[in-house]
Amino acid sequence: MSVTIERGELVSIVGHTGSGKSTLAQHLNALLIPQSGSVTVDGTDVTKDAKDLRGLRRKVGLVFQYPEQQFFADTIRDEIAFAPQNWGVRGRDLDDCVDAAARSAGLDPSLMEMNPFAVSGGQKRRVALASVLSMKPDYLVLDEPTAGLDAQGIRELIRLMTELRAKGLGVVQVTHDLESALANSGRVLVLENGLGVVYGEPEQVAEHLLLNPVEGLVMPPFQRFIAGLRERGIDLPLTSDISSIIDKLEEMRRCAF
Amino acid sequence: MSLAPVISMRGVTYSYPGAASPAVNEVDLDIGPGEWAALVGANGSGKSTLAKICNALLTPTRGVCFVMGADAAAPGSPEEIRKNVALVFQNPDDQIVASIVEEDVAFGPENLRLSRDEIRARVDRALELTGLSRYRLRGSFSLSGGQKQRLALAGALALDPAVLLLDESTSMLDPEGRESFLRRLGDLNACGMTLLQVTHRMDEVVHARRVVVMERGRVVWDGASSDFFGGEYLRWNFAEPQELILYRELLARGFIRQGTVPTVLGMLGSLCL
Numbered sequence: 210m211s212v213t214i215e216r217g218e219l220v221s222i223v224g225h226t227g228s229g230k231s232t233l234a235q236h237l238n239a240l241l242i243p244q245s246g247s248v249t250v251d252g253t254d255v256t257k258d259a260k261d262l263r264g265l266r267r268k269v270g271l272v273f274q275y276p277e278q279q280f281f282a283d284t285i286r287d288e289i290a291f292a293p294q295n296w297g298v299r300g301r302d303l304d305d306c307v308d309a310a311a312r313s314a315g316l317d318p319s320l321m322e323m324n325p326f327a328v329s330g331g332q333k334r335r336v337a338l339a340s341v342l343s344m345k346p347d348y349l350v351l352d353e354p355t356a357g358l359d360a361q362g363i364r365e366l367i368r369l370m371t372e373l374r375a376k377g378l379g380v381v382q383v384t385h386d387l388e389s390a391l392a393n394s395g396r397v398l399v400l401e402n403g404l405g406v407v408y409g410e411p412e413q414v415a416e417h418l419l420l421n422p423v424e425g426l427v428m429p430p431f432q433r434f435i436a437g438l439r440e441r442g443i444d445l446p447l448t449s450d451i452s453s454i455i456d457k458l459e460e461m462r463r464c465a466f
Numbered sequence: 467m468s469l470a471p472v473i474s475m476r477g478v479t480y481s482y483p484g485a486a487s488p489a490v491n492e493v494d495l496d497i498g499p500g501e502w503a504a505l506v507g508a509n510g511s512g513k514s515t516l517a518k519i520c521n522a523l524l525t526p527t528r529g530v531c532f533v534m535g536a537d538a539a540a541p542g543s544p545e546e547i548r549k550n551v552a553l554v555f556q557n558p559d560d561q562i563v564a565s566i567v568e569e570d571v572a573f574g575p576e577n578l579r580l581s582r583d584e585i586r587a588r589v590d591r592a593l594e595l596t597g598l599s600r601y602r603l604r605g606s607f608s609l610s611g612g613q614k615q616r617l618a619l620a621g622a623l624a625l626d627p628a629v630l631l632l633d634e635s636t637s638m639l640d641p642e643g644r645e646s647f648l649r650r651l652g653d654l655n656a657c658g659m660t661l662l663q664v665t666h667r668m669d670e671v672v673h674a675r676r677v678v679v680m681e682r683g684r685v686v687w688d689g690a691s692s693d694f695f696g697g698e699y700l701r702w703n704f705a706e707p708q709e710l711i712l713y714r715e716l717l718a719r720g721f722i723r724q725g726t727v728p729t730v731l732g733m734l735g736s737l738c739l
Contacts, residue, residue: 225640226612274611274638275557327482330556330634331509353611356637357556359508359666360705385612385640388708425640430708430730437734455715461739462721 210246210405212398214381216347219374221390222383224400225425230352230383231274233400237350237381238269251347267292270346274353276337277326285311285328286321289340306343313373314339315365331362338369348379355389367393388429391415392449399423415447470535471496472629472660473520477529479683480515488527489515491683499628502651502661504671504691506704507680513664514556516680517631520662521553534628549578552622554635558614567609567617568593568602574625592620595650597643611638619647629660636670648673668699668707709733 210233214220224230235241236248239255239262247256255265273279282288289307298306311321314335320328325336334354341349351370355363371393374380384390390397391411398408399418407417415432422428428436432447435454439445445457475495481488490512497503497520505513518524519531522544531538533547552574555561564570571592575585593599596616601609606617615638622630630651636644652673655661663674671677677694679687679702687698700706706714713728716737726736 226616226638226643227610231611275559277557278559324484327485329510330514353638357509357634357666360703362509363705385638387641425642427641430712433730434712434734437730451711451715454712455719458716458721458739459719465739 212405212408214348214379216379217374217377218395219370219380219382219393220396220398221394222381222398222400223385223387223390223426225423226385228400228425229403230385230400232403234271234350234352234381234383237348238266238271240271267344268346269348269350270341270344271350272334272337272341272352272354274356276333279337279340280325280333283324284322285316285325285336288325288336289343292340292344307339310339310343311335313342313369315369330357331359334358334362334366346378348381349373350381350383352383353385354382355384355386363389385425387418387426388449391429391432399426412446412448419447469499471532472499472534473497473662474532475519475526475529476531478516478519478526478531479528480512480519480524481527482515488683490519490526492529493683493685495678495685495688497629497660497662499660500655500658501676502655502674503663503676503678504674505662505664505678505680506666506671506702508703511680512683513680514633515683517553517633517662517664520629520631521551522547523553549625550627551629551631552625552627553631554618554622554633556634556637558611558618558638561618561621562606562614565606567598567604567606570606570617571620571624574621578625588624588626592624595623595654596620597646612640612643615639616643616647623654627659629662630654632661632663632665634664634666636665636667644670666705668704668710671695671699 222230222233232241236243242256247254250265250269280288282291286307289310290303293303293306316335316339320332325333354366358366370380370382394411396409397411397414399406399414401423406423407414418428419436431449435445435447443461475493478490478493479488480490505516507513515524519526520533522538525539534550536543536546538547562570563573568589571589572585575588593602596619598616598620601613609617615635619635636647639647648670651661665671671691674691677689677691678685709728712733716722716733721738722733722736726732
């Protein structure tokens with residue numbers, strides 16, 4: 210598989226259960242080393258030059274599928290402070306770094322002295338994100354970041370990923386949710402049984418999947434509706450934007466008169 | 467005559483140590499045998515805590531919870547309750563105990579001291595129900611997130627519980643896997659299994675016949691799922707499925723009529739241009 214991910218873009222990796230999404234994500238910060246091929250981060254081939262793994266993992270932050278797998282401190286503040294403390298950040302600088310990371314992750318400041326295991330699933334997700342953001346990574350890899358989050362949590366997380374991307378981070382989310390991937394990413398990579406079947410902009414990917422369906426990935430309702438319109442001769446790109454669909458229908462109605 | 471509830475809570479309150487406010491606050495709730503109820507609410511609303519109380523994993527700080535007629539707080543009750551009430555956690559890694567898939571599924575029935583034939587039959591059935599038969603000899607921890615989630619479900623189903631509590635238990639499944647699992651849950655429910663399903667996903671809630679909404683530890687709405695989808699869900703800030711967004715927009719502009727089935731095919735079929 211050959212894939213390039215740029216800074217300042219939001220890429221979604223989608224695929225069915227067991228398609229290799231999480232395995233691929235773990236190659237991005239050298240948690241796994243490929244048996245063949247190479248992974249290059251900002252010019253450094255991590256498969257050959259494994260000397261600075263610490264630096265690499267600081268550069269590429271990974272948030273696991275279940276954030277509680279990463280927790281070990283007694284308070285949320287200590288949890289977030291762990292990485293910067295390890296690099297010698299102390300005192301006021303450490304507090305500032307922790308507070309900035311917590312703010313970026315949308316964490317409720319009143320929770321900072323609580324045990325990370327005692328907060329809700331959505332807040333745990335934010336703690337895990339804040340503890341990775343405290344490393345000030347250039348790339349952020351999130352494995353199923355929205356699983357178990359409520360509607361508000363999902364909206365906030367998507368907004369956060371978009372903001373981080375706009376700040377210049379390369380953001381990669383692993384998801385089985387094709388609807389969210391098509392609606393929120395700059396580029397989408399689709400995996401099937403460990404192989405990359407298509408990588409491109411959302412509309413391009415939707416066109417490919419319409420012609421070549423992938424097991425376990427169901428085309429989202431908007432795109433299925435557009436495919437139905439095309440069968441009636443109404444041509445429209447496979448968009449996730451409801452207003453484009455409505456505008457097209459309005460145009461067709463005007464033409465009919 | 468209505469049958470006695472399998473779960474009955476009165477004034478149930480639970481506070482985590484050191485927490486400023488209770489996670490579950492003064493909840494009265496009855497779940498009848500054979501019901502399929504969805505427990506919905508924002509993160510931190512108390513849904514998972516309530517599910518753990520139903521399984522006697524947590525004991526209420528105040529109030530009483532009867533499960534299958536037994537006071538969940540009485541000595542010896544939790545062990546009895548867990549023979550009949552299985553809970554599938556959000557995170558499958560919290561639940562997987564054996565390194566081989568079929569051994570993990572057999573763990574529960576073995577602890578019930580069932581015969582070897584019965585254990586095998588239950589393992590076969592649970593693996594088949596969750597679509598894992600071909601993975602039975604695989605390493606449990608080599609499975610993907612979604613497969614592990616199916617394994618956790620298989621372990622619970624092998625207990626042949628009267629009540630199944632599902633805490634966001636399909637969050638890692640792909641859409642086809644989720645759909646087929648929900649169909650199978652429907653079959654189990656039709657055979658009498660009581661289901662209490664904690665979920666955020668509105669496309670899962672449609673399968674339940676009853677919806678219980680929680681907010682800040684309290685039950686704030688409890689009714690039929692048809693009433694919930696009749697507009698109630700919009701009040702609670704849940705994610706609106708794309709089908710319903712499309713339905714609302716097309717209806718507002720007169721492209722479809724009131725009463726159109728809110729599915730893609732239904733809307734395409736009654737589109738007036």
